[in-house]
Amino acid sequence: MKILAIESSCDETAVAVLEGSGDKLKVISNVVASQIAIHKKYGGVVPEVAAREHVLNIIPVVNEALLKAGLNAKTAPKKISAIAVTAGPGLITSLIVGVESAKALAYAWKLPLVAVNHIAGHIYANFISSPISKSQFPISKKIPNTKSQNNQIKFPAIILTVSGGHNLLVLMTGHLKYKIIGDTRDDAAGEAFDKAAKLLGLGYPGGPAVALAASRVRGQAVEAAKVSSSKFQVSSDGVASRRIILPRPMINSKDLDFSFSGLKTALFYQLQKDKHWSKNRSSYAHEFQQAVVDTLVAKTIKAGKKYHAPTIILAGGVSANLVLRQSLKEAIKNQLPHAKFYLPELVYTTDNAAMIGAAGYFKFRAGRTITPAKLKVDPNWDLK
Numbered sequence: 171m172k173i174l175a176i177e178s179s180c181d182e183t184a185v186a187v188l189e190g191s192g193d194k195l196k197v198i199s200n201v202v203a204s205q206i207a208i209h210k211k212y213g214g215v216v217p218e219v220a221a222r223e224h225v226l227n228i229i230p231v232v233n234e235a236l237l238k239a240g241l242n243a244k245t246a247p248k249k250i251s252a253i254a255v256t257a258g259p260g261l262i263t264s265l266i267v268g269v270e271s272a273k274a275l276a277y278a279w280k281l282p283l284v285a286v287n288h289i290a291g292h293i294y295a296n297f298i299s300s301p302i303s304k305s306q307f308p309i310s311k312k313i314p315n316t317k318s319q320n321n322q323i324k325f326p327a328i329i330l331t332v333s334g335g336h337n338l339l340v341l342m343t344g345h346l347k348y349k350i351i352g353d354t355r356d357d358a359a360g361e362a363f364d365k366a367a368k369l370l371g372l373g374y375p376g377g378p379a380v381a382l383a384a385s386r387v388r389g390q391a392v393e394a395a396k397v398s399s400s401k402f403q404v405s406s407d408g409v410a411s412r413r414i415i416l417p418r419p420m421i422n423s424k425d426l427d428f429s430f431s432g433l434k435t436a437l438f439y440q441l442q443k444d445k446h447w448s449k450n451r452s453s454y455a456h457e458f459q460q461a462v463v464d465t466l467v468a469k470t471i472k473a474g475k476k477y478h479a480p481t482i483i484l485a486g487g488v489s490a491n492l493v494l495r496q497s498l499k500e501a502i503k504n505q506l507p508h509a510k511f512y513l514p515e516l517v518y519t520t521d522n523a524a525m526i527g528a529a530g531y532f533k534f535r536a537g538r539t540i541t542p543a544k545l546k547v548d549p550n551w552d553l554k
């Protein structure tokens with residue numbers, strides 16, 4: 171069965187078509203119109219600008235996703251079984267564009283409608299078993315992991331899902347059954363990355379910018395540690411500098427909660443004290459990233475040990491971070507050897523509609539559809 175999915179909760183207008191059969195889910199088309207270039211000059215997402223862009227983009231993006239799936243407005247009503255749409259959490263005016271478009275299509279094509287929670291979407295990015303058909307990569311032919319076995323995920327699963335808007339540890343006892351076991355007390359890790367990038371003058375979006383700056387230090391820091399005392403490391407410009415140390419907030423707390431706003435403040439004060447900080451930008455980025463990763467990994471391992479879950483899953487925009495991906499993988503291998511680790515394909519880490527289609531497919535199969543007239547956006551929709 172085919173699902174058409176729409177996502178517009180923040181600054182990406184995204185539409186995808188998926189084919190589902192049993193527990194297997196294949197992405198047939200996945201189109202994302204990013205607004206990064208537009209919001210870059212403001213240093214962050216401007217909600218009203220985002221909503222206007224969604225209005226301009228939504229119909230062309232729907233058409234492109236249909237076309238790439240070998241469909242059009244005439245064939246779609248017969249070939250598609252349901253429409254899934256993100257109804258929250260997110261920016262209210264952005265969500266409205268996707269939800270009203272999905273409602274209009276459901277009316278016009280007489281198709282059932284499924285409301286999807288954005289965070290559930292991030293989690294379900296891990297349930298996509300075959301990322302995308304080869305026809306969509308005609309030039310590079312570089313297709314990531316087309317043979318993953320994600321349809322065999324065993325419950326209960328511990329999910330670390332981290333993005334700009336949320337930072338959760340979730341215990342999933344079955345499909346669509348979520349229990350929040352850890353949350354952030356203030357900022358989400360993605361938000362912290364974005365704020366750190368601003369402090370470091372690294373631009374927007376912050377996560378990838380901090381990761382890139384940090385990567386300039388990695389190899390060199392190892393060399394530096396060999397030749398100098400551990401109090402020193404080498405920055406991107408080859409300058410040996412005092413080793414920068416930032417806190418790992420709440421890393422040893424008994425609960426499974428997080429706090430990242432103090433980490434950003436600690437960075438702020440260290441930069442204020444260091445006249446030459448801009449020479450050591452990469453070292454600051456490196457330590458900031460490491461502090462976030464160490465904390466996320468420690469709490470996920472703690473949750474894995476507490477619940478003896480056979481499965482650990484990473485999700486959300488921050489799951490694009492390569493150091494987090496690698497560190498969590500190694501920590502699970504060493505400390506939770508019986509658990510199986512899943513993480514989304516890079517293309518499904520940041521906002522996209524394929525993940526919404528994946529969650530929508532399982533919700534549709536469970537019979538959880540909604541009458542279009544009853545569907546309203548919920549900008550603060552908690553994962554339940």
Ligand code: KG4
Pocket residue numbers: 180332333334335336359360361363364375376377378381486487488489490491492519520521
């Ligand atoms: O899921 P997403 O696209 O949007 C929200 O639901 O918030 O996640 C975006 C967040 C941003 O805060 C961005 O800085 C962060 O994910 N992010 C990263 C990386 N790529 C995106 N953070 C760290 N490292 C990355 N490579």
Ligand code: ZN
Pocket residue numbers: 288292333486487520521
């Ligand atoms: Zn997201």
